[in-house]
Amino acid sequence: MTKNIAILGASGYTGAELVRIIATHPDMRIAALTGDRKAGMAMAQVFPFLRHMDLPDLTRIEDVDFSGIDLAFCALPHATSQSVIKALPADLKVVDLSADFRLRDPAAYQKWYGKAHDAPELQKQAIYGLTEFYRDDIRSARLVAGTGCNAATGQFALRPLIEAGVIDLDQIILDLKCGVSGAGRSLKENLLHAELSEGAQPYAAGGTHRHLGEFDQEFSRAAGRPVQVQFTPHLIPMNRGILASAWVQGDAAAIHGVLSDRYADEVFIHVLPFGTLPSTHDVRGSNFVHIGVVADRVAGRASVFAVLDNLTKGSSGQAVQNANLMLGLDETAGLMFAPLFP
Structure with a gap:
């Protein structure tokens, strides 16, 4: 069954890369795209290279109906994701592409990012998203933190x-x-x-x-x-x-x-x-x-x-690989495209 996907922060590079990958994914459908500063705009306006695709317009996060969403990719800036994810439905699966949940120790987060974590309980739940080393944990995770x-x-x-x-x-x-x-x-x-x-x-x-x-x-x-x-x-x-x-x-x-x-x-x-x-x-x-x-x-x-x-294996491709596992899909689905050359 096709999974409905939301991309929060779709107007950045990793958001656009997620759209590019999911465009040919056999089991995912993009149901919502957000970009607060560009809310109301079509993705074709923000990224003309995507103009051939039938995509929802960008909207604000608070205007998204998450009741029909199976998984959300959070491609927001560091220190923004934690407060946004904390406010999402508790049963919604999330792959975060920011740095907000990568470090398990709250003191380490404060050391490297200069502020106390805003969602320490979620920080404890997050699984580090280096797929090849945390595959089994990722399968059962609700929140996965993409690596740097x-x-x-x-x-x-x-x-x-x-x-x-x-x-x-x-x-x-x-x-x-x-x-x-x-x-x-x-x-x-x-x-x-x-x-x-x-x-x-x-x-x-x-x-x-x-x-x-x-x-x-x-x-x-x-x-x-x-x-x-x-x-x-x-x-x-x-x-x-x-x-x-x-x-x-x-x-x-x-x-x-x-x-x-x-x-x-x-x-x-x-x-x-x-x-x-x-x-x-x-x-x-x-x-x-x-x-x-x-x-x-x-x-x-x-x-x-x-x-x-x-942008791919280092971020958005890794995110889709993890999402495949979280959704019970083939881990390689949508990701076997050849590199670009030259």
Whole structure:
């Protein structure tokens, strides 16, 4: 039976990506779209690339009739989702794409986001949405918290290695190159074409990036003891994509073997032949992840590389993958489209 879907915050990049994915989903129908600042507008006005679709007009959240909605995607800004989700019907399934429910510890949320959580009871109920590692919990969840796109990429590269104990947990350096759409659709001076193009820059250096809260939480949980990686993201002039480069200490062949074994049955995660390097071009616009491992010239050191599309597998594609599980659908439904190339 077709499931009725609401997308709250459909006027942003992740909202538009959800519409793009669900457009060809065999078991989902978009029944409501919200965008408070653009309420009353057609999606074709906000996103002309969607003008071929028969979609409901954007409305305000309070005007949505949720009685016939099976699941809502919440693609709202950080610190907004918690109050909105708290006011939704208690039996409505929700996938949140913001950071509001990713951290289990209220003190950690306050540390990384600078304010007390507005819905601590819901925070306790939320399941972390890294699908390949929380699949069973997600199936029975009412609220799933989508991961940060940077956090997802780094975890796909490193989490199996931490769980298996094949790398030095105190010597992990993680470098990310991030496409500009990860910063959202709001106007920002540093994201203007003249400010961004023909250059690259690190940001949130020195351990200040908020996704470190997710790395600390998830890596420490996987290891059974505190793990703190050294992490710096870089903004580069491409629209979509993330390239994670991790430098670790351990046997490269063993590292490749652990990753290959862990992801052998995962449809969306592909570990490349040993020594093969991945490219963001090869996953653009898709729900796939490519991982490569290379031995260093110094014995006992290795490089692990992972690429994904931040708007798809890093956010909206992951959200649909989780929603499929929550609704009892085929996990891959609507997500097997090929990457865009060139």
